[in-house]
Amino acid sequence: MATVPPPQDPESDPRVRAVFDDIRATRGSDFVNNLWRYLAFDPPLLEEVWGEVKAVMATETLLDAKTKEMIYAAVSIANSCEYCTHSHLAAARAKGMSAAEQAELLRIIATAGKTNHLVNAIRPPVDAAFTED
Amino acid sequence: MATVPPPQDPESDPRVRAVFDDIRATRGSDFVNNLWRYLAFDPPLLEEVWGEVKAVMATETLLDAKTKEMIYAAVSIANSCEYCTHSHLAAARAKGMSAAEQAELLRIIATAGKTNHLVNAIRPPVDAAFTED
Amino acid sequence: MATVPPPQDPESDPRVRAVFDDIRATRGSDFVNNLWRYLAFDPPLLEEVWGEVKAVMATETLLDAKTKEMIYAAVSIANSCEYCTHSHLAAARAKGMSAAEQAELLRIIATAGKTNHLVNAIRPPVDAAFTED
């Protein structure tokens, strides 16, 4: 159940069509997942968000694609975003994350969740050695 | 300003001393940061948390140490944990994260924060293709 | 699937009936949504929460009703509250938010989500010019 109307033939809008074509070309797959289909309710927003995600995630940069998807999934899990958790764990697997690596990712996230709570409870002063200014 | 008393000569307790010695040996450094110094108010908790962090982060596993610290920092940033953000970004730098990689990490986290909010607003259905069961 | 028993003829309790009548009168509609129906498991809590929501949201104040619902929805989205996101976006639409305004609201929330993460990562000092004391 979404908060915007379901997409009805979204590619009849040429701006949407262009974004979907770029998604398919970038990923080498015919599959366009629901986020983009629902975002089509506002073509300029669709263009803007896809442009940013493509630039950050689907462009060759310093970090490899699998690592980037694992970081993206970690943030999504911490933010309790169900759809994002599914889509970025799936993307990480598609980019080579093994089951054992997924288990390791979960372990890091769980331990971080634990110490984040502990530290937010204790509130120790930040060590001067950690800061950059 | 912390919520537990400041550590007064914590290493006079042999359990604390043993943990601090292990921290120093594991890291090859004399520096013991404030989280551990304040956690010393409860030696069993100190032992338990250090044991877990060491097993997850300071043991050779599938993911390299720098990647693990970047994931840990990503979760800490999403959880708005100031101390953890400082300590794990510093740890990632100590394990080789360059300034350019830190900028890239921030870019991924920022974009994830953006789409997490967008998806939590739109609430599109999770694509069947993403799930594992 | 809820954590309290489903409402069974909640209006047989006169306190619940009075609240539901006030909800219908305030909104000029027969529809009483599930939050209030489930909250009926504890009539004093139902009275207290409805009283507060009515005073803040359904009373004429400085901000107009549409703006208030958009702010309420923004908080609910940031807090990842699925039900609240649905109910307050629907309320904003009922109070005149157009599809284009909803798209703009999402854009602001998404950009705020992005810079909130970026700032929580960078931790710049708060400018003295911003504070009131």
Next chain:
Amino acid sequence: MATVPPPQDPESDPRVRAVFDDIRATRGSDFVNNLWRYLAFDPPLLEEVWGEVKAVMATETLLDAKTKEMIYAAVSIANSCEYCTHSHLAAARAKGMSAAEQAELLRIIATAGKTNHLVNAIRPPVDAAFTED
């Protein structure tokens, strides 16, 4: 550094004075902490919030005062509210929470933070046995 002007002789306003008098009488102490002093910028909001906090926390109910403050602190820690973490842990101590109980509280919160993250990553289906409807 606050986002509202610092309180200047807030008790010159009789509504503020009445709330502060009630805070002092309820707690049996002359100390009025900063939250109430800053909230005095809007006397009706001060009255409303103090009235609610007093009814929930300072009135005899089923749960004892120490347990209530520990629950309040747990929520505040999970929400990363620094001031609230300090004030409600201090209140729990004032109502009898020992250092050992505070350590136990932290342990529960830390483990909850860990499994919350793990579950938000794995997304197992909710067992029918858990639900009430």
Next chain:
Amino acid sequence: MATVPPPQDPESDPRVRAVFDDIRATRGSDFVNNLWRYLAFDPPLLEEVWGEVKAVMATETLLDAKTKEMIYAAVSIANSCEYCTHSHLAAARAKGMSAAEQAELLRIIATAGKTNHLVNAIRPPVDAAFTED
């Protein structure tokens, strides 16, 4: 819809079987809930998480079992973890939390959620009287 494969005869793995047997023995019930069934995808993680939860929650400590589950539920609610909210409210009920106590728990959590937001908006300075160092 989960992010790991559904459990297929998980107890054919002796490590999983040992954990499940311990869960059943500890709880005096044949029921093993989905979190543990899905966590069985990684037996060492299953052992580690169950070991921690058992030590914190199912071992006699200073706080009684009902109070501990209420605190655990409070954190889970603040973190918007749906599964955890269901499982720990159910556990609290199983350990004696009455419907009236559950209503009181919700009231504390709701008021904490309110003042956490208010304080994060106002940002009053932490009173020196609250801190321990």
Next chain:
Amino acid sequence: MATVPPPQDPESDPRVRAVFDDIRATRGSDFVNNLWRYLAFDPPLLEEVWGEVKAVMATETLLDAKTKEMIYAAVSIANSCEYCTHSHLAAARAKGMSAAEQAELLRIIATAGKTNHLVNAIRPPVDAAFTED
């Protein structure tokens, strides 16, 4: 204490200078706040983030500038972003938000925080009437 080096003569970089000039021109003020000064450590990220914030917040759109800043502040408060809370409440005041409107904004955010927690505890089913698909 920040996680990136403090800005040293950032405008000696012509890309940074161009962004700062645009900030000053857009706002009609010589003041460039710390977020932009610290973001200058990575000029492309600075350009990208400023471009987005300017397009969303400093361009004439359907919603007026004051309302947009109030929504931005509401998200920042819910996300516990201290710097963002200060900067966007200050921006809302600069765009005409009165003290009484700020009090009303806080009241809405506080009530939303309360019901968000209550709903995340109760988990009522989303009413079909609320959804758009």
